[in-house]
Amino acid sequence: MNKYFLLVCLLLLSTFSFSQGFKNDSIKSFIDKSIELIEVNSIHIENLSNIRNELYNKSRNLNSVDQIVPLYEQVFKQLNDYHGGLKYKGKTYGWSNSNAMTNAYLKDKIKIDKGTFSKVIDKKIGYIRIAGNNDFAFKKVDSLADDIVSHINHINSNKIKGWIIDLRLNTGGNMYPILLGLKEFIGNNIIFGGFRDAHNKPTGNWEIKEVRLLIDGVVLNRKTDLDYPIKTDIPVVILTSCYTASAGEMTAISLIGRNNTFIVGEPTANYTTAVQGFEINSDAGINLSTDYVVDRNLKVYKSNILPDFEVLGGDNLEDLKNDHKIIKALELLKK
DSSP: OHHHHHHHHHHHHHHHHHHHTOSOHHHHHHHHHHHHHHHHHOSOOTTHHHHHHHHHHHHTTOOSHHHHGGGHHHHHHHHTOSSOEEEETTEEEOOOOTTSOOOHHHHHHHHHOOSOEEEEETTTEEEEEOOOOOOTTSSSHHHHHHHHHHHHHHHOSTTOOEEEEEOTTOOOSOHHHHHHHTHHHHOSSEEEEEEEOTTSOEEEEEEEETTEEEETTEEEOOSOOOSSOOOTTOOEEEEEOTTOOTHHHHHHHHHTTSTTEEEEESOOOSOOEEEEEEEEETTEEEEEEEEEEEETTOOEESSOOOOSEEOOSOOOSSOGGGOHHHHHHHHHHTO
């Protein structure tokens, strides 16, 4: 009993001494709250003890929370989470993977090519290019989905024998309107993807049931219908680049496993996690990767999407006939 009492006293003394080691108690409170949120919600917690100790050691003698927030760039690097980040007073502190691939031509195109584009290639192949969007507030779901459908309607007919869905410029945004616009390609009465937590437990499904799109049980309706149906199992080639990210990757995953479907291009950007935000205090919040994505065959994506046929570079959006990725896509569609 005496030994137990002595142990408790020593632990309390140690905790008291450690907390007294901070110049500003609010700094330790900030760190503790952020670590608690990471521990409970993140899919990346392997290095959490080291992260906590390093934050403590580097911040004991700091005067304010303003001085510690830059340290979270290293925190997210140690978490291997470059989809998340710390939000503090309007600024974001995160980590960008400097080892990622680059494509100078497409990088420039992303800056200027913001919309959806469609055309018919060789009189029988439908081509639609869907860029990323910034609809994080879910205010443009209808307009973005309807825009995709209007482009499909503009080129679709009974002469179309295959489709190219170009996601090379899709850097992310809101995936809901993209899936809503493409739902006829995905299928019907099928669970075509979803999310799994760090313990591989389902946290939400993507489903089309009786031609209605459901994301995590929420029904998404579209105002515009197709003028001409998409043929079941019509061949589809998805084009990807090293900038296909987040919602762009989710869109590709929604079609993976579909019959007669191939991915052509570059490995994607590796933002295949679901991200949620959590409040630390009135000035700060933390965005964390909380779930992995799975496709219709329950394959878990813990890294980027690898194409079925890798084609690096050779992009030419001004002259699609001379675009190396489209040349490969046409080869597959004509088989």
